[in-house]
Amino acid sequence: MGAMYALAEIADRLGGELHGPGEIRVGGLGPYDAAEAGQLAVAFDAKALARVEAGEAAAVVVPVGLDSELPHVTVEDPKAALHVLLSLFEPPPLPYAGVHAKAEVHPSARLGTDCTVGPFAVVEEGAVLGDRCRIGPHSVVGAGARLGDDVLLHAHVTLYAGVRLGSRVVIHSGSAIGGNGYGITMRDGRLRRIPQIGSVVLEDDVEIGCNCCVDRSTLGFTRLGPGTKLDNLVQVAHNCRLGENCILAAQTGIAGSSTVGDNVVMGGQVGVADHVRIGNGVQMGAQSGTTRDLPAGAEVTGTLAMPVKTFMQVQLLLPRLRELFRRVDKLEGA
C-alpha cells in the first residue's frame, strides 16, 4: 500500500537535509515504534529515534540536532514534516478509473470529465456530476442529485433523490444522505410519517464519516455549511442547519429543526434536542446534551462517571436534594 520514493526526494519535499544514500527507496510510512521493513519513520525525539533504530525502518526523519546510524533526513519541524509525509504516502481512495463495466449509470445522467464510477455503483436518472467525481462500489447517486467537482463517495454511500453536494465533499462508507425526516402524526389510530419532500445540501469541503445519517427537510433543504466535518455514526435530523467548520464527533445527534452556528465543536455522543439554537463557537463536551439554546461561545459538558457504590448512593440521594436545601434553610433560620 502506498507509493515508493527515493530518500533524496523525501528530503527535497520536506526541505530537509539528507544524510546517507539518497537513492535508497522507502515504501510507506510506519509508526516510530512499529515501522515495517522498507518503511520510513519519523522520530520526534531521541527516545523515539532509539525505537526506530531498534526496528526495521529503512530510513528516518529526525529534528535537526539528532543523528542516526540509519539513512536519515533532518528537518526543523518534524510534526509539520509528518503531515507532509502523510499526504505523500496516502494511498488512492479507490482503485478504479472510468466508469466500470458493472456500474449502472442511467442514460440521462450527466458526468463531468474524468469521473470514476466503481463496480455496482448506481447513478440514477437526471443526476449531474461535476468533474473528477469518484463514486465507490455500490454507492447510489439518487435521481436528480447534483454533485460539484472532486466529490468522493466511498463504498455503500446512499444519496437519496435530489441531494446537492458542493465541491470536494467526501462521504464514507454506509452513510445515508437524504433519508426521510422523522416527522410523525397520528391518523386513524395509527402513527403515520409526514412526507418530507425537501432534500439536503452539503456545501463545499463537507466530510461525512461512516454510517452517518443526514435527513432531508420537510420543505427546502437540510444544510451543512462549508468545511463542516461529521465523524462516524452521527445523526442530523430534518430541517437542521449547521454552519461552517463545525466538528461533530462520533455518535452525536442533532434533532429536528435545530440550528448550529459556525465553528461549533461537539464531543462524542452529544445530543441536541429539536428546535434548539446553538451559537457560533459553542463547545459541548462528550455525552452532554441540551434542550435549551446555547449562546455563542458557551462551553458545556455533562459526563458523569463514578464508582458504582458512590453512584448508587448519589442516585438515591439526588432526588432528596430539595429536601436538603430546605433543611439547611431551616437550620440557618434557627
Add this chain to the structure above:
Amino acid sequence: MGAMYALAEIADRLGGELHGPGEIRVGGLGPYDAAEAGQLAVAFDAKALARVEAGEAAAVVVPVGLDSELPHVTVEDPKAALHVLLSLFEPPPLPYAGVHAKAEVHPSARLGTDCTVGPFAVVEEGAVLGDRCRIGPHSVVGAGARLGDDVLLHAHVTLYAGVRLGSRVVIHSGSAIGGNGYGITMRDGRLRRIPQIGSVVLEDDVEIGCNCCVDRSTLGFTRLGPGTKLDNLVQVAHNCRLGENCILAAQTGIAGSSTVGDNVVMGGQVGVADHVRIGNGVQMGAQSGTTRDLPAGAEVTGTLAMPVKTFMQVQLLLPRLRELFRRVDKLEGA
C-alpha cells in the same frame, strides 16, 4: 423533483377558493422563506406571506382573510392544507418499475403482482413478496424472508434469512434486520457468540429509519408491533418485543429481552437495559436511561448539561452528598 399541478386543481384538492388564473402550473412545494421559481408555497400568516411575496414562488396558499398580489388559494386551515400538499408533491421513492435486468432474483423466490426490484438488489431463495413490493438498489431479501403487500425497502437494506414483514412496512437505507443477537458465552478461554436461530417480525405499518439494527431472537421472534416507528441509528436487541405505535427517536437502544408496551415515546439517545419492562404510554426524555421497569404512563428524563465550571464543581461534590446529608442530620440533632 415532484409533479406539476394546475392551480385550479390545487384549489380543488384543498377545498379552497381560487384567486387568480387557475391554469398556471406549479412544480413543487417550497418553504415560505425560500421557495424556488415555479414552486407553490404556504403562508400561515401575513408575515410569512410577505416573505413569500418577496421571493420567487409562482403561487401561494393562505388562510381565509389574507389577500395577495400572487395567484393564491384561500383555505380554512393552512396547516391541514400543508399536509395534503406534502402528500401531493411527494416524489416516488424509487425511480424503477419491474424487475431490473441487473437484479438477482433466485428462481425459487415468489413475487406478487407489480413488484419492483432495483439494480443489484438480491432476493434469495425461497423468499416470498406480496403485491406491489418495492425493493431498492442493493437491498437484500434473505432466504425464506416473507413480505406482506406494499413493502418499501430503500437502497442498501439487509433482511437476514427468515425475516417476516407485514404490509406497508418501510425500511430506510442501511438498516439491517435480523442480525445475530449479542448473546455471548465464555468457552475454552475465549468468548463465543451463542447462535441465535430465531428471526424478526415487523408488523403492519412499521417504519424503520436509516442505519438501524433489529437483531433476531435466540428462538422465535424479536417483534415490533403495528405502526411502530424507529428513527435513524436505533438499536433493538434480540428477543425484544415492542408494542404498537411506539416512537423511538434517533440513536436510542433497547437491550436484549426487554419488553416495551404500546404508545411508548422515547427521545433521542435513550437507553433501556436488558430484561426491562416498559409499560404502555411511557415517555422517556432524550438521553435518559433505565435499568428498572417503568410502569404504564411513567415519564422520566435524565439529560444533564451545565456550564463546564459548574459541572466540574458538581462532579467533585456529588460523591460527597451522603456526607452532607449526615452533617445536616447531626446539625439538626444538635
Add this chain to the structure above:
Amino acid sequence: MGAMYALAEIADRLGGELHGPGEIRVGGLGPYDAAEAGQLAVAFDAKALARVEAGEAAAVVVPVGLDSELPHVTVEDPKAALHVLLSLFEPPPLPYAGVHAKAEVHPSARLGTDCTVGPFAVVEEGAVLGDRCRIGPHSVVGAGARLGDDVLLHAHVTLYAGVRLGSRVVIHSGSAIGGNGYGITMRDGRLRRIPQIGSVVLEDDVEIGCNCCVDRSTLGFTRLGPGTKLDNLVQVAHNCRLGENCILAAQTGIAGSSTVGDNVVMGGQVGVADHVRIGNGVQMGAQSGTTRDLPAGAEVTGTLAMPVKTFMQVQLLLPRLRELFRRVDKLEGA
C-alpha cells in the same frame, strides 16, 4: 429454515434418553411458549412443559424427572442441551457456494480453497483470502486486504484497503472497517482531515455486529485483540487498541488513541474519551463515560433517570451544591 433431525439423533447428540418414537423428525427449534408445528422445544421445568404441551411442538427436551405425553428426550442439564441444539439448528449464514457469476473479483486477488463470494460482492486488487472464507452479497474486500481462514462477512460489509483479519473473524451487515480516522486540522481558514494512512487489524475470533465503525490508524494499525466482540452500532476510533475477549455492547464509542485492556466489559452507549487507558477487567455500566484512565478491575456506572418533576428540581439545585456545602460548613462552625 434450519435442518431436520430424527428425534433419536437428537437424543444421541444430547447424550439424553429417548422416550417415544425415535424416527419422528423435527424441523427447527422453537421457544417453549411459541413453538411452531413440527418444531422441537426445550422445557426447563414443569411450568414450561405445560406451555409446550399446549402448543404445536412435535417433541420436547425435558430435565430428567419430568414426563410428557409428547415424544421427548430427558437430559441432565437442559440449559447445556439448549446450547447444543442452537448450534445444531443454526442455519447456514449464506445460501451460496463458490464465486457467484455476478461477483467482481479482481484477477490479482488470491482466494484460498472453498471460498464463497456472493452476488455483487467485490474483491479488489491484491486482496488475499484464506481458506473457507465466505463473503456475503455486496460486501467489499478492499485492495490489499488480507483475511485468515474461515472469515465470514455478511451482506454489505466494507473492508477498506489494507485491512487485516485473523481467522474466524465474523462481521455483520453494514459495518465499515478501516474508514478514515477523524483527525482534523485547520488550514487556510478551513477544517481539513489529516490523512490516516494506517489500517486495521482484527485478530482471530473477533466478531463485529451490524453497522459498526472501526477506523484506520494514522500510522500502523488500529487493533482489536483475539476474541473481542462488538455489538451493533459501536464506534472504535483511529489508533485505538483493544485487548482480548472484550465485550462492547451496542452504541458504545471509544475515541481516538485510547487503549482498552483484556476482558473489559462495556454496557450500551458507553463513551470513552480519547487518549484514555482502560485497565484489564474494567466494567463500565450502560451510558457511563470516562475522560480519565480507569485502573484494572474498576467498576463504574453513570445512568441517571428519575421522574421528570424530580429531575427538574435536581437540575436546578445541582449547580447550587457548592453553595450548600458552604452553608453547612458555616452552620457547623457556628
